[in-house]
Amino acid sequence: MNNAWLVFSSSLTARQQALRVKVWRRLSAIGAVPLKNSLWLLPGRDDCREHLTWLAQEVEEGGGEAVLLTCSDLGGFSEADARQLFRQARDADYAELEAEASRLAALLAASPEGEAARRAARAFLRRAERRLASIANIDFFPSGRGETVRLTLDDLAKALDGGGAGADTPRCRVQDFQGRTWVTRARPYIDRLSSFWLVRRRIDAGASIRFLAEGEAVPQGQEFASFDLPGADFTHRGELVSFETIAADFGIRDVAVRRLMGIVKAIDLADALLEDGGEDGGLPAEARAVKDVLDGLLKISTTDAQRLERAMLLFDALAATYTPTTGE
Template sequence: MPNSWLILIVSLPTANAAGRMRVWRALKALGCGVLRDGAYLLPNRPGFRQLLQEQMDDVKGGGGSAHVLVLDSENAGQQTAFTELFDRSPDYAKLIQTIQNVAASELNAEDPARLQRQITRLRKEFDAIASLDYFPNAAREQALMAMEDLEHAASAVLSPDEPHAVQRRILRLQVKDYQNRQWATRQRPWVDRLASAWLIRRFIDPNASFLWLATPSDCPEQALGFDFDGAAFTHVGAKVTFEVFQSSFGLAQDAALNRLAGLVHYLDVGGIPVPEAVGLGTLISGMRQQWPDDDALLAEAEKVFDAFYQAFSGNDS
């Protein structure tokens, strides 16, 4: 079966330089292939025709002419030639080089905020390239592997005591058995520990108190530990601690909590990207710098997670 393509043919008056630049930038942002000056190509996929028609209307509004055409590839050679117009390998290669430079020179704990900013920026660059990679090949996988390797290496630097996942069955527990307890986790909490503490106080133990440990070995016997090796609640299989709490206390049917769990999971261990992750990660990074006291940090983080939960619940009241 031949592949179908969309072609936008545009012509704008020479005097309309601003219009030409506006259209060019919009088509570049769409990731269009360029057949020649004034002829732009996209694969014929849902939504793309409407986007090109919007550009066609813009061109006509600026006194130019434009047409959106549908074309089927005549043969394998033409199909290959068209597909090569969308090859993002050079972009991935440049990104991989930057990732390698960061891995070689900036994987240290002396400036954690800078390292976190670098990781966030590089992940955004990867996502931007991937969003326009309409015909992914090995270059995308290579860049993704490099990105994930850097994220894991950075996590080991920024959170050296991050727990190792265990393989066990998650038991269903009763909320009534976990009231007015002291809960303990590692100090200077990041997203999984902060979100888990919020979840505990919001859905499990409203009167919970929290102890912030310099090392997991400092955990008192009577305290309920979470998010460290040997804790009562920690990573199990592919689940981060927040998700383990959900499963343990029957909270996995809450759609808003599930969306929040996806966000926490991605920020803590990677995986499927979540649109809100960059904003939440940047916010928590800044909050950690602003509030050196962990109780104060949690108090502020609880407001943030309350807001996310409200938004994900779709309740504007």
């Protein structure tokens, strides 16, 4: 938990409009978010305090008034709410980059040899690298969206070089995993549900699934593939959740899957924290909305098969939303 927050406020007259705009731009550049009533918020970090101290001095030297407070209580505004403000602001920044990258990727796919599209993509990538670094520098409470954007930029660069998104050789071949039964734990939630959606939509449209009861042995053999189980073929690996592991091992890197990665990971990690008796720290708005819909679907489902059927429709809808079309 954060022990302190920095709250900044400045007072400038109408005749000091130029300084007012300068202050607003500086606050935005250092990652501050508006709280309420002309108050700006930053986490209680030394570098943030230094930025605000210099800004307060600049305001006062310009004839205005500035106040910098250190607070442990934001007056009913919870820790999770505060973190959510920062995540929303940074996710909006990342979304702008991702949307432009997706648009240019669609143009390149439609006209691989078109010089205008290639020139626009090269210019964008030069700007995007600097922009991504500046956003990451003020991404105090990462939601995972930045990692997704990084993959998007990497794929655009590969497409520009002629390598395409699948230039790297994946660990697993799709043709080797046809007709298998995918095995996982019963009572599936976000990671298991999304993982099997990924299997059905990107690996084997005819794949079947088997949910294991507690204590039931994991079946072995070439006709099975296990996931999200201890020692499974595909499960959490390092910082990757099972959905990310499957995508990485099969080289699945399309825009929709990358967008889903951040959402699945955020919800899965938040769920793990809650199971351990902690707090989720405030999910990003996009992940919170998906979690709310998923939780509602699961509440009206009486079997694991119903859970899966309804979750498949949810992920299909999200993927359709996230997939750019040429000219969009």
